[in-house]
Amino acid sequence: MKQAWMLFLGLVVLFAGFPAHAAGTELMDSFSFRLTIIENGIEHQWEYDSPNHYEFETGERVIKGEEAKEEVERVLKKINLDERATIEELVSRIQQSLYPKVESVDIRYMNGDGKLFTWVWHKPE
Secondary structure, three states: HHHHHHHHHHHHHHHHOOOOOOOOOOOHHHHEEEEEEEEEEEEEEEEOOOOOOOEEOOOOEEEEEEHHHHHHHHHHHHHHHOOOOOHHHHHHHHHHHHHOOOOEEEEEEEEEOOOOOEEEEEOOO
């Protein structure tokens, strides 16, 4: 009985870390990611290049390394980037969770198969 319980508990722990359906983009499955947002004339940019290059820029401030990695992962989670997403969906997510007065969005994403996805949007005048 104790062995069965241990096996059950081990399986629960093993599968608890694997979601049944992964939504959004995982950086580990990507070659490259670039997101540029302009709001109030200030440019914000997130970059990732496989395997370990992370960079975050906001205005004149540039961050690299672990702090930039956290920023890139945070923004990806907020916008929930998906290859099938429309630019309107992405802009809406950006406005709701990051920059409500966004003026411009430019997203470049290359998946693990080397396929490039591009989304570009400018606020209508």
